Amino acid sequence: MRCAASGRVNDLLAGEDGQLVPALAQALAAAPRPRSVLKWLHESPSARLLAALSASHTEITHELLDDLPQDQTTRRVRDLLVHIQILPRRQEHLNQLELWFRNAAKDLPTAHAEFIRPFAEWFVIRGARRRAARGRYSYGAAARDRNEIPAAIEFQLAGLSQRLLSFRV
Template identity: 45%
Template structure:
């Protein structure tokens, strides 16, 4: 360990001693030695130790953002050498800076203030409330890319923002339906700054109601697989069961920690949005097993443990990767969650569902309308 964490191979700098505790505290010595010899993260850490001035977030942000970089950052945060930060927000800010730097000047002078003062500013506000998820970061990146795409399209039409007319916006919306919603934030921002003539707009497309559901037997059989099939990976069983029982999105499931689990003399509870749910005994045991067997390779005793930890210390599992894993095991999330949402609306009013699951009340109302008008017809068509 001294070879790794000391510049001279003998004496370890005092600030790095907590890191030595993290590296050796969670595993047997043999596995630690294997990690030190073979892991790209260990080699990167060694390089950084030789340059103490590089042990900060800014220096790490300049490196290629590979798995090894994320892992080393997680180690340094876990050890208390670097302060914790919202990594989803950092992903957005660093991505935006790199993206704007590659734009031609005529586009950068518009995209930079839009990204920094509109997109990132709003992301910081959500982050301060603990609500900035990985999915939100991906959506914000998509809004910036749509703005860039719109400016590129204007160039192809030999137009400037000042020459824009409603017929041009209508043509953009028709030709690029997938970017229609994503371009609205930039257009509204531009309108507020009078960058093009007043009165122009793109209507947000009508919200699409969900179209993927499961028949009752299919939903029940998949839930039974989650609870009883020991051949499935434990994390797959837990995540898929939470989707099917409580209609939780994967973005919320990956944020669950052991602090969301509580117990009394009779039951085990899962708390979501400050509301405790009683867990079925089988699922409670699966969650206990998952927490017991999901100890990260490097961690501290005081660290809040994620129910589904990611590859990097202190980070949760990526929801996109989790969705792929569930599909691989024949337990896709979308149709199962839609079905669970419909089942919940049979017993609970939309406002309660909105509060419990953290969705917008209007979204819950649309789901309730779908449940009332189409759900029984849909189920009968599957039988």
């Protein structure tokens, strides 16, 4: 069973040139339950993403993963790669907040983005960086920070509506 798992890992993670990420292949091939590895390789979206990343012939980095949709599959692949030390450990909650804001800011009208960007970057994200540097930045803190930014946008819109209504009178 271990040989089958090792062969399947090599087949899945080797690129067209036969190169594969050795630490990843070794970690998967050395798993204590090869049958579970075979099942995971066959059924998991994370395994398919790893195969696609291996076939892309680019170095797997946090930045490469940051450019992918930030869904459960990407998070699991990132966690696996950090766990087996292919990727360095980083303040993931902080990085996810920064990614979330970058994507959220793209969808804002220019006037709203000009107002909200300084608030988000200088107040929310800067505070998050300080807390992360002290090791005090958790998932809950990131969730609260992600809620502050839309609340500020709503506050801005409410104030703008009030000002517009006062001009009509």
